[in-house]
Amino acid sequence: MISSNSVIFYIGGQKMLEGDTVRLREYHKEDIPIVWEYINDPEIKKALIPGIPFPWKLEEEEKWYEEQNAKGDLYNFAIERKADGKYIGGCGVNNVDWKNSVATVGIFLGKEFLSQGHGTDAMKVLVKFVFDQMNIRKVVLHVFSFNKRAIRSYEKVGFKVEGTLRGQIFRDGKYHDEVIMGIFSENLN
Numbered sequence: 001m002i003s004s005n006s007v008i009f010y011i012g013g014q015k016m017l018e019g020d021t022v023r024l025r026e027y028h029k030e031d032i033p034i035v036w037e038y039i040n041d042p043e044i045k046k047a048l049i050p051g052i053p054f055p056w057k058l059e060e061e062e063k064w065y066e067e068q069n070a071k072g073d074l075y076n077f078a079i080e081r082k083a084d085g086k087y088i089g090g091c092g093v094n095n096v097d098w099k100n101s102v103a104t105v106g107i108f109l110g111k112e113f114l115s116q117g118h119g120t121d122a123m124k125v126l127v128k129f130v131f132d133q134m135n136i137r138k139v140v141l142h143v144f145s146f147n148k149r150a151i152r153s154y155e156k157v158g159f160k161v162e163g164t165l166r167g168q169i170f171r172d173g174k175y176h177d178e179v180i181m182g183i184f185s186e187n188l189n
């Protein structure tokens, strides 16, 4: 279960959500050069879904930042490590199907912060936010089959594999499967 301190609270008017080791907050302009650095690492980029131009330019990040306020129901959170307030990655709600009450989410961390439990913690907070604040019934995500760390992390949150798009994605000279995972609120660990 998410610890009882996982709540939305406000500091200086800023909306934040808190987990055990990380908090989710709004993006700040100072995060932009850092997100650019994190996302342009080949190991991270390889795991992210298509549509992101390579290499992602800093100017594109800045445009993305300016567009955040206009996004309505879509949310992009910066992930901040609680121990030192460091910006370590991002996560968010990429798509909402209100009719069927299904939201699609995504997440990434900078390479130096992988496999320390922060991604699982952040995803738990994000999914809880979607269920409790957006009144959404189901959360789904897409992950490439070679990304075993991400699949394991999502399983720890409570996601289950729902289906596989065979040979959907071309990476490093080969086609790979794309796995679709989903979670209902009663499955959230």
Ligand SMILES: CC(C)(COP(=O)(O)OP(=O)(O)OC[C@H]1O[C@@H](n2cnc3c(N)ncnc32)[C@H](O)[C@@H]1OP(=O)(O)O)[C@@H](O)C(=O)NCCC(=O)NCCS
Residues within 6 Å of the ligand: 043, 044, 047, 048, 049, 089, 107, 108, 109, 110, 113, 114, 115, 116, 117, 118, 119, 120, 121, 142, 143, 144, 147, 148, 149, 150, 151, 152, 153
């Ligand atoms: C996916 C991501 C958010 C997960 O967050 P994380 O903080 O790294 O994950 P956690 O440390 O919470 O958990 C990782 C789990 O995978 C396991 N793991 C790590 N490498 C693994 C591997 N090669 N094979 C199988 N399991 C692996 C870890 O042991 C851990 O499981 P455990 O707690 O049972 O030991 C993060 O790794 C990330 O941002 N990756 C790069 C970008 C990315 O893949 N984004 C997602 C695209 S769908």
